[in-house]
Amino acid sequence: MSAVVKLEDIHRIYDSGEVKVHAVRGVSLELHKGEFMAVMGASGSGKSTLMNTLGCLDRPTSGRYLLDGVDIAGLDRNELADLRNEKLGFVFQGFNLLSRTTALENVELPMLYGRRRISHRDMQERAEHCLEIVGLAARADHFPSQLSGGQQQRVAIARALVNNPQVLLADEPTGNLDSKTAVEVMGVFQKLNEQGITIVMVTHELDIAHYCRRNLIMRDGKVVSDVQVTDRLSADDELRKLHAAEAAAKLTA
Amino acid sequence: MRLRSTLTVSFRALRRNVLRSLLTALGIIVGVGAVIAMVSIGNGAKSVVEAQIASLGENVLLVFSGSFNQGGARSGAFGAGTLTVEDAEAIKREVTTVIGVSPEVRSSAQILANGLNWSTQILGEGADYLTIRVWPLSDGVMFSEADVRSVGKVCVIGQTIATQLFPDGSAVGQVLRIKAQPFKVVGVLAAKGLSVQGQDQDDLVIVPYTSAMRRVSKQTMLRSISVQASSPDTMTLAQNDIVALLRQRHRTAEGSDDFTVRSQVEIAQAATATADTMTGLLGAVAGVSLIVGGIGIMNIMLVSVTERTREIGIRLAVGAHGREIQLQFLTESIVLSVLGGTIGILAGIGASELVSHLKGWPTLVSPTAVVVAFFFSAAVGMIFGYYPARKASLLDPIDALRYE
Ligand SMILES: Nc1ncnc2c1ncn2[C@@H]1O[C@H](COP(=O)(O)OP(=O)(O)OP(=O)(O)O)[C@@H](O)[C@H]1O
Numbered sequence A: 001m002s003a004v005v006k007l008e009d010i011h012r013i014y015d016s017g018e019v020k021v022h023a024v025r026g027v028s029l030e031l032h033k034g035e036f037m038a039v040m041g042a043s044g045s046g047k048s049t050l051m052n053t054l055g056c057l058d059r060p061t062s063g064r065y066l067l068d069g070v071d072i073a074g075l076d077r078n079e080l081a082d083l084r085n086e087k088l089g090f091v092f093q094g095f096n097l098l099s100r101t102t103a104l105e106n107v108e109l110p111m112l113y114g115r116r117r118i119s120h121r122d123m124q125e126r127a128e129h130c131l132e133i134v135g136l137a138a139r140a141d142h143f144p145s146q147l148s149g150g151q152q153q154r155v156a157i158a159r160a161l162v163n164n165p166q167v168l169l170a171d172e173p174t175g176n177l178d179s180k181t182a183v184e185v186m187g188v189f190q191k192l193n194e195q196g197i198t199i200v201m202v203t204h205e206l207d208i209a210h211y212c213r214r215n216l217i218m219r220d221g222k223v224v225s226d227v228q229v230t231d232r233l234s235a236d237d238e239l240r241k242l243h244a245a246e247a248a249a250k251l252t253a
Numbered sequence B: 001m002r003l004r005s006t007l008t009v010s011f012r013a014l015r016r017n018v019l020r021s022l023l024t025a026l027g028i029i030v031g032v033g034a035v036i037a038m039v040s041i042g043n044g045a046k047s048v049v050e051a052q053i054a055s056l057g058e059n060v061l062l063v064f065s066g067s068f069n070q071g072g073a074r075s076g077a078f079g080a081g082t083l084t085v086e087d088a089e090a091i092k093r094e095v096t097t098v099i100g101v102s103p104e105v106r107s108s109a110q111i112l113a114n115g116l117n118w119s120t121q122i123l124g125e126g127a128d129y130l131t132i133r134v135w136p137l138s139d140g141v142m143f144s145e146a147d148v149r150s151v152g153k154v155c156v157i158g159q160t161i162a163t164q165l166f167p168d169g170s171a172v173g174q175v176l177r178i179k180a181q182p183f184k185v186v187g188v189l190a191a192k193g194l195s196v197q198g199q200d201q202d203d204l205v206i207v208p209y210t211s212a213m214r215r216v217s218k219q220t221m222l223r224s225i226s227v228q229a230s231s232p233d234t235m236t237l238a239q240n241d242i243v244a245l246l247r248q249r250h251r252t253a254e255g256s257d258d259f260t261v262r263s264q265v266e267i268a269q270a271a272t273a274t275a276d277t278m279t280g281l282l283g284a285v286a287g288v289s290l291i292v293g294g295i296g297i298m299n300i301m302l303v304s305v306t307e308r309t310r311e312i313g314i315r316l317a318v319g320a321h322g323r324e325i326q327l328q329f330l331t332e333s334i335v336l337s338v339l340g341g342t343i344g345i346l347a348g349i350g351a352s353e354l355v356s357h358l359k360g361w362p363t364l365v366s367p368t369a370v371v372v373a374f375f376f377s378a379a380v381g382m383i384f385g386y387y388p389a390r391k392a393s394l395l396d397p398i399d400a401l402r403y404e
């Protein structure tokens, strides 16, 4: 099976005037369909930079990036935009929703910029379906300011899903969430992954990384560890355990 | 992205901040409104001036006593005129391109009829006067050449006199007294209404100039002579001949003339030129405010682009092309300015209606001005929206997303 994502010796040097920051120093890796990888590492180790490169938001300074067999170096700004629109779903480190725009409209956004024509009603149906996947169907008409952090994060995930991406990229999707909500989000990811979507997510938390299939650890812009997870956790099980524990706590209290 | 989605996105953005959208468009509203109102007022003035000049008559040349020097000041007042009846007769006799001549004297007098009193203007004119002025009668006839020669006690009266002094029944055949002398009314003039200056043009009595000079005001000199040329083509010729003739008779040379010959066309040109200048000036001032309005839009759009940098970043990140972002912001500013333009046009029409209602000034909404103002405001939106829109479209998605 050919790789969905193939990085060959990727470097990214930020050159802002006098200081040059070498954020990513030679990363090579392959991702196959259906993989679920966590990227970990200390702050400043280049995780977000790598994610932005994977998300075609940023171009590597050197190295080759093949997405679905296509070398992105040969694509112009608009072609990259189309690629982001059709093949990639990105969940940003902040939620980055449009405020003063309902959850539903936020989820519809990528479809507005799709090259295929979609009727307004189809757009709405698809957006509603994606909100259902993340368990927010009832909140479609709410504005981001009316949603909790976890709910906003799930709207962002729904938005990333709406164009049926091949790869879902999430930069610290659980970073701002309490542990229970984080497990809920991981549940959504696991479900999507089981449906065949390739997922890459950044996390600082080791236990969150345990819900993934593969763990990549970065240090100073380099990959220092890349292992398959053996004792993978199931979000459903963990949630059940949590509920049980809560119930027990109430009983004893 | 298709046009409809762009419009949807733009309208959503504008609707989200109705007050700001209105304030942004306010500059355009005021600008366009001012242009429309000013041009309407200017045009109204012009149309009245034109109508009045047309009412001077056909192919008319006016010979005045006194001369207009370069500064526009007039030497030799109408009262102490320099034109004589003989001058008028000579013009009629010797200038072949002239078909009608009417010497004119003017005075004011108290007139009396049916025991009613009225103070009005007495015009002494020749028998050709109404033909030259193309002024129809509503009743009766004009006095004849014979009446002029015989210093007849006959008169033609304006509508105002007819209604004031002869409220019941026809005035024709009745007698009115001017300075205690009876004059028989032979005709009643058709109504003309108010002049631009607000004067009642129907408040007058016309008598033969001979009668006016000998029976009414004892004047010996003419105030002016109205001359009718045979056709528009002969006007210049007639004008030159009259000037030459009068110079010979008055023994004056160019530069020291004690008379002035003006053609209707010259008078019309001078008057409409003044009106045009006024319209132009008013329009220009209003146009400047339109540009100021445009700058206002640009200002707000720039603020809006900065404020919405993250939004732009999100749109770019999910696949918007730079062109679509540009289109979105351009659409917003065009929608704003066109909306402002439309409201401004309505406001301008309303304002000019109000002015004509309150001040009694005639106004004429110019369809050209409306169309031009509409497209101009759209253009303002496009021009002043272009830079902010372009700026937005060139943003880098990552930088835009990171923007705080
Ligand atoms: N736009 C930029 N210009 C200059 N330097 C940058 C820029 N973005 C990131 N860097 C630098 O590149 C390095 C890697 O940054 P990056 O954001 O990839 O780290 P990270 O692993 O995501 O950290 P965190 O866990 O805190 O999010 C850092 O040293 C950072 O200062």
Ligand SMILES: [Mg+2]
Pocket (backbone or CB within 6 Å): A047, A048, A049, A093, A171
């Ligand atoms: Mg980061």
